[in-house]
Amino acid sequence: MTTKILIAGFGGQGVLFAGKQIAKMGMDAGMKVSWLPSYGPEMRGGTANCSVIVSDEEIGSPIVNTPDILFSFNIQSFDKFEKSIKAGGILFADSSLISKKSTRADIKCVYVPATELASENELTGGANVIMLGKFIKETGLFAKDEFIEHMVSSIPSNKAKLIENNKKAFSIGYNYEEN
Amino acid sequence: MAKVLMKGNEAIAEAAIRSGCRHYFGYPITPQTEIAEYMAKRMPKIGGLCLQAESEIAAINMVLGASSAGVRVMTSSSSPGISLKSEGISYMVGSDLPCLILNVQRGGPGLGGIQPAQSDYYQATKANGHGDLHLIVLAPNSIQEAADCTSLAFDLGDKYRVPVMILADGALGQMMEPVEFSGNEKTELPEKPWATTGTGMKRKKNIINSLYMQPDELESSINERFKRYDVIEKNEVRYESYLAEDADIILVCYGITSRICKTAVGMARKEGIKAGIIRPITLWPYPKEALAKAAETASEFLVVELNKGQMTSDVKLAIECSRPVSFYGRTGGVMPTPEEILEQIRMIGGRIK
Numbered sequence: 377m378t379t380k381i382l383i384a385g386f387g388g389q390g391v392l393f394a395g396k397q398i399a400k401m402g403m404d405a406g407m408k409v410s411w412l413p414s415y416g417p418e419m420r421g422g423t424a425n426c427s428v429i430v431s432d433e434e435i436g437s438p439i440v441n442t443p444d445i446l447f448s449f450n451i452q453s454f455d456k457f458e459k460s461i462k463a464g465g466i467l468f469a470d471s472s473l474i475s476k477k478s479t480r481a482d483i484k485c486v487y488v489p490a491t492e493l494a495s496e497n498e499l500t501g502g503a504n505v506i507m508l509g510k511f512i513k514e515t516g517l518f519a520k521d522e523f524i525e526h527m528v529s530s531i532p533s534n535k536a537k538l539i540e541n542n543k544k545a546f547s548i549g550y551n552y553e554e555n
Numbered sequence: 556m557a558k559v560l561m562k563g564n565e566a567i568a569e570a571a572i573r574s575g576c577r578h579y580f581g582y583p584i585t586p587q588t589e590i591a592e593y594m595a596k597r598m599p600k601i602g603g604l605c606l607q608a609e610s611e612i613a614a615i616n617m618v619l620g621a622s623s624a625g626v627r628v629m630t631s632s633s634s635p636g637i638s639l640k641s642e643g644i645s646y647m648v649g650s651d652l653p654c655l656i657l658n659v660q661r662g663g664p665g666l667g668g669i670q671p672a673q674s675d676y677y678q679a680t681k682a683n684g685h686g687d688l689h690l691i692v693l694a695p696n697s698i699q700e701a702a703d704c705t706s707l708a709f710d711l712g713d714k715y716r717v718p719v720m721i722l723a724d725g726a727l728g729q730m731m732e733p734v735e736f737s738g739n740e741k742t743e744l745p746e747k748p749w750a751t752t753g754t755g756m757k758r759k760k761n762i763i764n765s766l767y768m769q770p771d772e773l774e775s776s777i778n779e780r781f782k783r784y785d786v787i788e789k790n791e792v793r794y795e796s797y798l799a800e801d802a803d804i805i806l807v808c809y810g811i812t813s814r815i816c817k818t819a820v821g822m823a824r825k826e827g828i829k830a831g832i833i834r835p836i837t838l839w840p841y842p843k844e845a846l847a848k849a850a851e852t853a854s855e856f857l858v859v860e861l862n863k864g865q866m867t868s869d870v871k872l873a874i875e876c877s878r879p880v881s882f883y884g885r886t887g888g889v890m891p892t893p894e895e896i897l898e899q900i901r902m903i904g905g906r907i908k
Contacts, residue, residue, distance in 0.1 A: 403733045411731040436818030
């Protein structure tokens, strides 16, 4: 099985980081993975995105044009990529920043006010990890505990607060239920 | 060693260090600056040198100096910066000096853009500087192959005393894939009796030079070098053949484009169209024989590149125009989708039925 994921938002929202966590987890789970970022002016605050592919087969093109899963963290990326999601795919949208709703009936839409949840819980900048939590809950692509362990393993152990915050953000997303 | 997730740029830098490269000279340019960043972090810790030169021209001349002293040395840049290095590269060829030059291509001409391109194919394979010259040119298509080609590049350079270029692109430089370095460790490097390491009063002076005032002396130095080129063309051709044996349509592509073609070929096969790929890993020496052999059974060739068709002429020459050769490409930093390439395969499939 091949899962193609596109993660898009503004530079600084951690979209590249979120993609890297999925790719790293996939690699350690013995799967083939690729991670391809947009680069250049995006890094300085424009729109940024990354293509992540997790597969049990050799990966051909690393570019995701028609994602199975789209993470959208701003209205620009929603407008640009929502229509490209494969039928049967899933949209994860940060509803704090995107007031629109998808009109597509052939995809599953998951709206999480990730940015608001982050600031309510003093986790500024944690919207990406909140969304990762919801993503793992909805897709079951990887086991929850294993994913968390992998994510925090790259954080130096002297930054205990950062590890704690990431774990907290993940579980807020994982446990979030839409009304 | 376990697999690690790395950017192409970082993996090449790490592979260079593991291949015994302890000298890096460069000047920043997107999309390859991670190389210098990586080297700046690692080199001081292992007794190596990473130096940001005042320009690309200075950097390549520092490479020339270091190579003259017999050490493994590399530089890296992206398209506009490689043009600046051309003079130094030609001098290195004329002086029979090995080195690794990495071109993480971006769109041109001029400053062009910063997104991936393959529009330096002619430059890399035909004229990376003035004079009668060739570089060995390697074109990896994955992060693992980029690391392996780095190690190979140093070995080939030392063996034949020629500069070796890795022709990558912005996507390969920036993307991350798992990579393993176990095959790249070098502990013993080849002897370089020609290097200017000091005579120790025991031997005659070694002179590194590319100037010959006597035409016959220059001619014989070039002829001697071309004899080495003949050996390289005979022994160092590398390519990958993918579903090419029974293919009616052969796609010829390299680097990141070959990955997109692989996806397109898979889609075509599902539709019953017999497509396959011959992917040159060495762009010079070029896999002429593999293409000529494929032309015996295939009906048509399709070249796919991120440029306006620069490799098409090499394919036509290799198969002596015995089959139609068409081209599809995007340029300026735009990448084709597998569907666009599939459409081309379908068109050819329709007319050869």
